[in-house]
Amino acid sequence: MMNIAFSPSSALGQLLLLRSVAIVIQILMLLFAALVFGKQFDFVAVVGVVAAESVFQLLSIYAYRHTKEAEPIGMTMQLLADILFLTILLDLTGGATNAFVSLLVLPTVIAAVTIPTLNMLVVSASAIGAYVYLYIKMSHEHVHHMDMSTHLLGMLVNFTFTIIVVATVVSLLVKQNRKKERAIASLREQQLQQEQIIALGSAAAQATHQLATPIAHLALLHEELDELYPNEPCVADMSEPLFRCKEQLDVFREFTEYLKSASKITITIERFAEQLSELVSLQFPNQHFHFELENLEGELTDDPMLAPSILNLISNGVRANEQAGQVDIKIKLNSTDSEHRITILDSGLGIDEEKLKQLGQHVVNSESGLGMAVLLSHATIERLGGQLAIENCISGGTKCTIKLPKVRDEIITR
Structure with missing residues (x-):
């Protein structure tokens, strides 16, 4: 038994199914014509064309049996074959006067829905060419005798106009529909990502509370140990980790209050650059940070999670530097008319291309936990209306570019 890969719901499956139905109808009409009209046409030639079309159909099914969906060129050839077979059948059964000549519109409709615009234009031009061929081949004497020349010319013009309208309207409708489908898919992906981040946030809130x-x-x-053993080194070493823990709890509480508040607080980009410089110097004293400040002007939203999000990205750069035995990190800040840009450039070995495609969009399996930090940073930057782009540099290292919108009409400014 032959296994068929394409489904009836695919474009290829629907085309082959429609052709199978058409062949069955053609056979039934041949039998009806032979019995009722007494073979008033070249019956043998018509049977030969239907037989050839049936063989072509079987060969198409066999050729595409392992293909889920045909390429545009394949679909185009299939539609052109349908026009060819239909033109020959019409030519043998009355030509342009045949009542079924309008069936030449169907391949254009299918093309407008299933294949690119250029291929659709080829199919449409072929359908018009087929009709012109049938019109020209009609016996002018016969047409004149029946006083039908004006009528057939009008039919040709009408057919050409119909093809143009169908190709244009259906093509535009399909493009709009596909655009909406892409928008819905994008929204669905964003929703799934937000649900994932909300789950992570809930887990983080629970852990923080506990x-x-x-x-x-x-x-x-x-504090008690410090009073009892003021000169003990290990007691002094405990103060730094505890201070960090309390500091992070305070940041979380501040962020919670910020979300509850309806007002937005802004900070000048110059002040933010100063804060960022101070933070990285304290957090990573073994690294050499080179700050480049250009045309800093305007304000941005002073979100409690913005600085930690950027520190996450800088931390990844620091980790990459440590793995490569490097200590230099460049941080560039500059402003344009509508946004602020922060660029972080480390001296590491870069990121694997496969992971780079998913970084910031999905949780990426990593021994260093790189994917989670970038995912949360990406979510924070997007929430503020910004963008995050990560790429490998040709000269080595990784480049993170953060774009944040300028804020102009805020009341409270720091």
């Missing part, structure tokens, strides 16, 4: 009390107890114990 850690708040133990950290507070540890802070009290550290």
